[in-house]
Amino acid sequence: MIRFLLCASALASTLSLAACGEAAEIAPPPASAPAETQTGQAMVAAANPLAVEAGLEALRAGGDAVDAAIAVQSVLGLVEPQSSGLGGGAFMLYFDAGTGTLTAYDGRETAPDSASPDLFLDENGQPLSFYDAVFSGHSVGAPGAVAMLALAHGDHGELDWSDGFDAAIELAENGFAVSPRLHGLIAGTAPRTPLDEWPASRDYFFLEDGSPLPVGHPLRNPAYAASARAIAADWRNLYSGPLAEAIVTAVQDEPRPGGLTVSDLAGYQALRREAICRPYRQWTVCGMPPPASGGVTVNEILGLLESYDMAATGPESVEGWRRFIEASRLAYADRDAYIADPDFVTVPVAGLLADDYISDRASLVAGSTATPHVTAGIPAGIHVPGFDATPDSPGTSHFVIVDNDGDVVSMTTTVESTFGSHRMAGGFFLNNQLTDFSRIPVDAEGRMIPNAPEAGKRPRSSMSPTIVFDAEGQFVLATGSPGGSSIIGYTAKTLVGMLDWGLTPQQAIDLPNVVANGDVVRIEAGMDPAILAGLQDLGFTLDANRGEISGIHIVRRLEDGTLIGGADPRREGVARQP
Ligand code: GLU
Numbered sequence: 001m002i003r004f005l006l007c008a009s010a011l012a013s014t015l016s017l018a019a020c021g022e023a024a025e026i027a028p029p030p031a032s033a034p035a036e037t038q039t040g041q042a043m044v045a046a047a048n049p050l051a052v053e054a055g056l057e058a059l060r061a062g063g064d065a066v067d068a069a070i071a072v073q074s075v076l077g078l079v080e081p082q083s084s085g086l087g088g089g090a091f092m093l094y095f096d097a098g099t100g101t102l103t104a105y106d107g108r109e110t111a112p113d114s115a116s117p118d119l120f121l122d123e124n125g126q127p128l129s130f131y132d133a134v135f136s137g138h139s140v141g142a143p144g145a146v147a148m149l150a151l152a153h154g155d156h157g158e159l160d161w162s163d164g165f166d167a168a169i170e171l172a173e174n175g176f177a178v179s180p181r182l183h184g185l186i187a188g189t190a191p192r193t194p195l196d197e198w199p200a201s202r203d204y205f206f207l208e209d210g211s212p213l214p215v216g217h218p219l220r221n222p223a224y225a226a227s228a229r230a231i232a233a234d235w236r237n238l239y240s241g242p243l244a245e246a247i248v249t250a251v252q253d254e255p256r257p258g259g260l261t262v263s264d265l266a267g268y269q270a271l272r273r274e275a276i277c278r279p280y281r282q283w284t285v286c287g288m289p290p291p292a293s294g295g296v297t298v299n300e301i302l303g304l305l306e307s308y309d310m311a312a313t314g315p316e317s318v319e320g321w322r323r324f325i326e327a328s329r330l331a332y333a334d335r336d337a338y339i340a341d342p343d344f345v346t347v348p349v350a351g352l353l354a355d356d357y358i359s360d361r362a363s364l365v366a367g368s369t370a371t372p373h374v375t376a377g378i379p380a381g382i383h384v385p386g387f388d389a390t391p392d393s394p395g396t397s398h399f400v401i402v403d404n405d406g407d408v409v410s411m412t413t414t415v416e417s418t419f420g421s422h423r424m425a426g427g428f429f430l431n432n433q434l435t436d437f438s439r440i441p442v443d444a445e446g447r448m449i450p451n452a453p454e455a456g457k458r459p460r461s462s463m464s465p466t467i468v469f470d471a472e473g474q475f476v477l478a479t480g481s482p483g484g485s486s487i488i489g490y491t492a493k494t495l496v497g498m499l500d501w502g503l504t505p506q507q508a509i510d511l512p513n514v515v516a517n518g519d520v521v522r523i524e525a526g527m528d529p530a531i532l533a534g535l536q537d538l539g540f541t542l543d544a545n546r547g548e549i550s551g552i553h554i555v556r557r558l559e560d561g562t563l564i565g566g567a568d569p570r571r572e573g574v575a576r577q578p
Contacts, residue, residue, distance in 0.1 A: 041406075044068060045553035045565045045575035046399035047083065050176060051075040054167035055401055056578045063159040065401040065409040066094065066152045070164025072399050073145060073413060077428055078168050078224050079176050080572075082185050082418045083397040083482060083551075086227060086238060087247070087430040089144040090413035091288045093275060093465045093478075094152055097406035100473055103155070104288055104295075106271040107148025108458040109141025109433035114259030117441035119434065119453040127439040128256075135194070137251040137258025139421050139432035141459070143238070145413055148270035150235035156407070165232035172225035172427070175218035181572050185418055187212040200250075200424035223427030239265045246425040253423065278353055280306060283476060283499060284469045290347045293339040294412075294464025294480075294488055300331035301492045303358040304365050310500035315511055318534030324496060325540065326365045328489055328516035329374040335488070336517075337376035340450035341458045347450070351379030370539035373519060395420065396482030398465065400555045400575075402475070402563060408555075410478035412463035412487070434459055464491040468499070477505070477556035481568070483549060486522075489515035490550040498556065505554035505566030505575075513548040524548040 044055035054075040055068035063071075069092065077085030084090070089109040095102050111119070118125070120133045133139055153161050178186075186195060186205045195201040196210070204221070205213055213219060230237040237243055244265045251258040276295030277286040280302040287295025304327035313320035334352055342349075351357055357379045364371065396414035414433070415421075421432040436459035441452035451460040464487050465480040477498060481490040490513055497508030512524035523532065523544040532544050551571040556564050565575025 041561055041563045042404045043402050043555045043563045043565050043575060043577050045555050045567055046072050047397045047551050047571045047573040048076060048080050049574050050079050050171060052574050052576050056576060057167060058159065059403055059578050061159060064156060064405065065403040065407040066156040067159040067164060068401045068403065069409045069411055070149050070153060071167055073149060074165050074168035074228055075171060076397055078172050078221060080397060081429055082182065083395045084413035084415055086146055086428045087143045087420065088413060088415035089431060089433055090148055090411055091292050091463050091465055092148060092152060092409060092411040093286060093288065093467050094156065095408040095467055095475060096156065102275050102286055104273040104275040105148045105152050106273050107144030108291055108461060109144055109431050110268060111141055111434055111453055111455060111457050112260045112264040113455045115453050115455045117452045117454065120439035133435050133439060134417050134432045135422055136256035137253065138256060139435045140251045140258050140260050140430045141433045142260060142264050142268040143431055144268060144270055146231060146235050146238045147268055151270040162232035165228045169225045169228045172221040172228060175220040178213045178215055178217040178219050179572055180215050183213060183215045195419060195422060198422055201422060221427045227426035227428060239268055243426050247430060250423040250425040250430055278303060282471050285466060287464055287466045290339050291341040291458040292461040292463050293335045294462055296339060296349055296352055297331045297335040297488045298464050298466060298492050300334060300352055301327045302495060303353065304330055304362045307362050310496060314501050318531055321514060321531055321535060322538060323365055324514060325516040325521050326371060330361055330364055332517035333374050333376040338382060340460050344454055344457050345450040346382065348379045348382040351381045354380060398480040398482055398551060398553050400478040400553050402555050406475060408467055408475055408478050410465040410467050410480055412465045412480050436460060462487040464488055466491055475557055477554060479552060479554045481550045481552040485517060486515045490552055494552055494554060505556050505564055509552045509554065509566045509568050513550055522546060
């Protein structure tokens, strides 16, 4: 408890993150807390009912949140292959209720030893187009989700590691029904996702007459079952031996073969990092540190809003959204300027979250009309780097698990773009995560971009697995979303929605998404036309009435210990109890 409070106050005052130690400790529930707030409640919220059921089954079998996470991930990789899987990466926050310890696990994909800043430049020094880069072998990083789960399992698992793959193996062997969303993505996104051009994905996803698998088609994946069996026997079987060789063969395939080798795979390391925690009103909001930009940027948005009475300006008010938009624009500008792999560049995490920096920048939220153009600030501890406007496209999945002991997993997991690089090995897709690097290494003014590719580096992520605690260090809620760089806006919306606007998890999810990164504000269809008109009157440039593919999953604990969940209707998920 003391350690966490020191950490939180260090963030708030002296900003020395190093003072927080390796894992931020959260106060355990007070001994006087009612029993039902400590045990007996569990929930899984994820993007597919089969994955949720696998997680619940792990909990019923006596597993904890990490055991359930392994089961959820191994099934998601099969039934939601467009979003995450054995060939992808992930970030996970894990709260151990018994010890009050919060750990951030980094399973981010890593660039091969052969990578250099010109990874995505063609022979004329020009950047490849985004999709030429995505579908090239250059985009594939050494996958980290499996190694990360193995690390977390070693720390916290209760069941055998292999148990986490039982449900996935059974579904892969016996078949699962193709979901409407999977069908739509197979059918609907060509020619940008040429699934029917690669033999492995063509044979898997299309009927003999070339038509995409229909909804409900019983899909078997023996190759996935074999991979899952190998990984269940030993997680290292993904990183060496026949599976590793199959991955490298797929990466080195035409067009534009990539440089990932078996030695890159064998050298992959999942990491424990220190979560980013910052007070927000009476709560403490914890998120993922760099190379994820989520923890810093979500906390910066909240920090910029804290001096404003957001509860008094709810989601039905133009003023509430104006503040949310301006805070988002300011925090996104800082994110684009500063965040990258901290093992390669200096990331001014403490400077960006310093009270004096936040309070200076929060004054920019005070105006009554739209700020015409927003730029990055200059926090302590940084020179001005190049500006990185790397786009990314929405794949990815977020899930939350609370187990019977009150332990919590908040995990965002991804193959990056929809179906990743489209290259398959062992029945699963290989990520295209390296396109989260800046494809150009220097900006228009010739300044080096912190998020440029380098050997052994991890690309900047927007993933924002988040856990919120109350003043006693008790778990309040966990949230997060897929959605590329919009993840930050989606996640911040749910936090403001629940913490300031008093919404339930489902109401916060359902609220139209508002993503303000730059001069154009994206507003999802469903927003009250009076709010749109009001924002326009203030001078904002809106891209309104658009679709936003968030995939937010939330579990919240009420004061009486009851858990309530929420699942994003924009995807196919559910929140259920064992
Ligand atoms: N690759 C993105 C990231 O790590 C996530 C992509 C997505 O959500 O679709 O930030």
